[in-house]
Amino acid sequence: MALYDLQLYLFKLKNEPDMQAAFMQDREGHMVRHGLNEQERQAMLDQDIQALWRLGVHPLLMAPLGRFFNLPPDQYRATLRALAGERHLRS
Amino acid sequence: MGGIVFAAAMSHAPHITGYANHASKEVKDRVYAGMTEIGDQLRQARPDVLVVVSSDHFHNLFVDRMPAFCVGVAQSYSGPIEKWINVDSFSIPGAEAFSRALVEQAYEDGFDPAFAENVILEHGVVVPLQFLAPKYDIPLVPILQNCMVPPLPTLSRCYDFGQFIRRAAKASDLRVAVVGTGGLSHSPGAPEAGDIDREFDLEFLGALASERPVQVVDWSSEKIDAAGFGAWEIRQWVTALGAANGAQAQTVYYESVAEWETGCGGVVFETSTS
Numbered sequence: 001m002a003l004y005d006l007q008l009y010l011f012k013l014k015n016e017p018d019m020q021a022a023f024m025q026d027r028e029g030h031m032v033r034h035g036l037n038e039q040e041r042q043a044m045l046d047q048d049i050q051a052l053w054r055l056g057v058h059p060l061l062m063a064p065l066g067r068f069f070n071l072p073p074d075q076y077r078a079t080l081r082a083l084a085g086e087r088h089l090r091s
Numbered sequence: 092m093g094g095i096v097f098a099a100a101m102s103h104a105p106h107i108t109g110y111a112n113h114a115s116k117e118v119k120d121r122v123y124a125g126m127t128e129i130g131d132q133l134r135q136a137r138p139d140v141l142v143v144v145s146s147d148h149f150h151n152l153f154v155d156r157m158p159a160f161c162v163g164v165a166q167s168y169s170g171p172i173e174k175w176i177n178v179d180s181f182s183i184p185g186a187e188a189f190s191r192a193l194v195e196q197a198y199e200d201g202f203d204p205a206f207a208e209n210v211i212l213e214h215g216v217v218v219p220l221q222f223l224a225p226k227y228d229i230p231l232v233p234i235l236q237n238c239m240v241p242p243l244p245t246l247s248r249c250y251d252f253g254q255f256i257r258r259a260a261k262a263s264d265l266r267v268a269v270v271g272t273g274g275l276s277h278s279p280g281a282p283e284a285g286d287i288d289r290e291f292d293l294e295f296l297g298a299l300a301s302e303r304p305v306q307v308v309d310w311s312s313e314k315i316d317a318a319g320f321g322a323w324e325i326r327q328w329v330t331a332l333g334a335a336n337g338a339q340a341q342t343v344y345y346e347s348v349a350e351w352e353t354g355c356g357g358v359v360f361e362t363s364t365s
Contacts, residue, residue: 066280
């Protein structure tokens with residue numbers, strides 16, 4: 001799946017309660033229906049924010065996922081910290 | 092005759108209300124006192140309209156169609172979309188006639204902003220609003236600037252857009268307040284989250300308080316990038332600076348708040364002689 005499509009999926013998941021409910025009911029099926037590939041689905045199923053970062057996801061589409069996955073802010077920060085400098089955002 | 096009666100800029104981190112007590116009481120109290128002071132000054136200026144210039148954090152806008160500038164033209168607005176920021180649901184009247192006139196005049200003045208009849212308010216507007224208009228009784232015009240996905244509007248373009256807002260305010264019969272929100276240094280959601288570049292923040296505030304605040308328009312992308320992608324939001328401060336006709340700023344508060352992952356500051360631009 002192109003990064004655009006993955007991020008559009010996460011944009012909808014961030015903003016649409018119906019999407020969130022459908023995802024929570026059947027995570028794998030929901031992602032298959034929306035065309036996420038195996039690598040993307042696994043990252044989401046594992047709640048692997050490092051993998052999502054490496055896939056190129058925008059940090060402001062990842063931060064809400066952290067809350068969605070109930071990752072405390074400290075844990076979210078500590079998990080990603082290891083990847084500091086790997087993909088620095090430039091304007 | 093109308094015009095700009097107040098111009099300011101302030102940080103809008105969602106943690107300010109969402110995780111208020113994660114910060115120490117002393118730090119939280121100083122930030123809240125500063126934001127309250129800016130709100131008090133705004134209301135003393137008796138504005139008819141409050142223009143809040145913010146970025147949109149993927150709540151209204153996505154890269155399927157990403158405008159550099161988007162003007163809300165609705166009759167009213169509601170929010171917040173983020174339930175976790177600890178603000179009760181509310182609605183606030185829009186300044187519909189002024190916002191529509193703003194878009195029309197922009198097109199005649201060489202600017203081509205998008206316009207939107209449906210803008211859901213998110214923390215970029217909602218957090219400052221708790222201090223600027225806590226009774227939600229000042230008609231609002233939200234303006235969203237792209238600070239999320241490059242290419243971004245240039246600093247000089249943001250300054251010029253602020254100057255345009257100033258001309259539009261003068262052409263109206265309204266007392267207009269403009270507040271730019273966002274920044275300062277931060278990297279929300281990124282591996283660098285929690286890093287705050289205090290030196291960058293103080294240099295920026297110092298430049299705005301200098302005799303030639305417009306110098307910040309010349310700051311390089313590299314310099315700003317190094318302070319974290321959240322620092323791209325100084326564009327809103329520059330738009331407010333343009334609305335203030337490049338006037339000197341008074342720094343009202345600054346705290347680098349690790350628990351809120353943000354360098355939090357606020358300024359008021361001199362408008363009494365403009």
